[in-house]
Amino acid sequence: MEYSHRYPAYPTQEVAAELERHIDAHRQAYNYTLYKYENVDADNIGSAYKHHYRLPDWKDEFPIFSEVNSKALQRTVTRFYQNLDGLSEQKQNGNKVGKLKRKSPREFQSMTYSQSGFELKNTSGRHAILWLSKIGDIKIRYHREIPDEADIKEVSVKKETTGDWFVSFGLETDDADLPEKPMLDELDSSNSVGIDLGILNYVHTSDGKTVDWLDLEDEYDRLQREQRKLSRKQKGSNNYEKQRREVAKVKRHIKRKVLDYQHKITTWLVREYDAVFVEDLDVKGMLEQSHNARNKQDAAWRQFITLLEYKADLYGCHVVQVEARGTTKECASCGVETAKSIWVREHSCPSCGFETNRDANAAMNVLQRGFSELGLGWPEDTPVETALSTDTPDFQRVSAKRVVETGSLGA
Numbered sequence: 001m002e003y004s005h006r007y008p009a010y011p012t013q014e015v016a017a018e019l020e021r022h023i024d025a026h027r028q029a030y031n032y033t034l035y036k037y038e039n040v041d042a043d044n045i046g047s048a049y050k051h052h053y054r055l056p057d058w059k060d061e062f063p064i065f066s067e068v069n070s071k072a073l074q075r076t077v078t079r080f081y082q083n084l085d086g087l088s089e090q091k092q093n094g095n096k097v098g099k100l101k102r103k104s105p106r107e108f109q110s111m112t113y114s115q116s117g118f119e120l121k122n123t124s125g126r127h128a129i130l131w132l133s134k135i136g137d138i139k140i141r142y143h144r145e146i147p148d149e150a151d152i153k154e155v156s157v158k159k160e161t162t163g164d165w166f167v168s169f170g171l172e173t174d175d176a177d178l179p180e181k182p183m184l185d186e187l188d189s190s191n192s193v194g195i196d197l198g199i200l201n202y203v204h205t206s207d208g209k210t211v212d213w214l215d216l217e218d219e220y221d222r223l224q225r226e227q228r229k230l231s232r233k234q235k236g237s238n239n240y241e242k243q244r245r246e247v248a249k250v251k252r253h254i255k256r257k258v259l260d261y262q263h264k265i266t267t268w269l270v271r272e273y274d275a276v277f278v279e280d281l282d283v284k285g286m287l288e289q290s291h292n293a294r295n296k297q298d299a300a301w302r303q304f305i306t307l308l309e310y311k312a313d314l315y316g317c318h319v320v321q322v323e324a325r326g327t328t329k330e331c332a333s334c335g336v337e338t339a340k341s342i343w344v345r346e347h348s349c350p351s352c353g354f355e356t357n358r359d360a361n362a363a364m365n366v367l368q369r370g371f372s373e374l375g376l377g378w379p380e381d382t383p384v385e386t387a388l389s390t391d392t393p394d395f396q397r398v399s400a401k402r403v404v405e406t407g408s409l410g411a
Helices: 013-045 048-061 063-067 070-092 217-231 238-272 283-287 293-299 301-315 358-373 400-406
Strands: 002-010 110-114 118-121 127-132 136-141 150-159 165-173 192-196 203-205 209-211 275-280 318-323 346-348 355-357 396-398
Touching: 013 048, 013 063, 013 070, 013 110, 013 136, 013 150, 048 063, 048 070, 070 110, 118 150, 127 150, 136 165, 192 238, 192 358, 203 358, 217 238, 238 301, 275 301, 275 358, 301 318, 318 358, 346 358, 355 358
Parallel strands: 192 275, 209 396, 275 318
Antiparallel strands: 002 136, 002 165, 110 150, 118 127, 127 136, 150 165, 192 203, 203 209, 346 355
16 A cells, blocks of 8 residues: 655755755756656657666756656656656546646746665654755654654655645555454444434434534635735735745645644544445535535535545545435435425435435435445345434534544644
């Protein structure tokens, strides 16, 4: 299994200047790879691996490429071809795509050491040292240890728009070292859950729990104030650059707050249940709708699902995406579909009379579809009323504070 750990980095001024110089050399290598691809032999190269054989000639022609680590230079060429494959995949899926463009200094702010040229040292305390070939030592805040069974496959260094530095370690763990997932025939409705990613609540589970939305009102008010200040600065001036960083810091704070919240919720779910079923949402299509677009963007549902899937392997939990269409309309008791407007928050089936909260009904449908997706039969003695209405005495509302406490990665 492959995953990553990210740490704040604190290079000295001299090392930071050297990092920026190396990153710019990699940017030039990326742009030169694009030039070669477009103007020389796109049909003859075909892959990053074949392109690597050209790098010794590049170093003779452009001495700057000799000043950076050779493995990191190969990784930059590979980065170009990965972007190329990404465009090709989108085109095959029917999306309109353009072509790769040259990277400006602001657009290219990272580099990756692959396989060699790095060493992590002094990891006994809250800080550690990362040594990079041809650059030197970089102090990092080592706030969580890298597992002993994990191998470091690559190291990426990035300078964010705020001017802060971060280091990411690409890790690989043998599947034999991961906890075993429960046998499918051991799953039932008591240790499994369906979740509906809703509008009034961030998460609504099939067993009657909800998790509130993260309150970002103060953060967005501050962002608007900082953006207004930026609009009054002369573009290109020192004051403009200073204010641009302030705006970037607020945006980063919002992004980090959402990500941290999602980490807490997903960790709670994979620890609490043996199987978690979630809707396979068309996030892009949802964002293109005119109503409630900003809230949907804040939800970062695709990121949430990605976190769930990767943590499933780390904690020994099954995570399955199911068809999202119709989960709200379909009755969890009898299966009859009933159209509902977005503002109708209760489910009342005209066929069987089953009544519950709209999101609870959707979560129960997700759970049932999850069992079907795994080829498991739905237990006949499982009452559909486990999807509790919000006005029942057994209903549980989970606050943001509780999620942070119980779902903490350090818990």
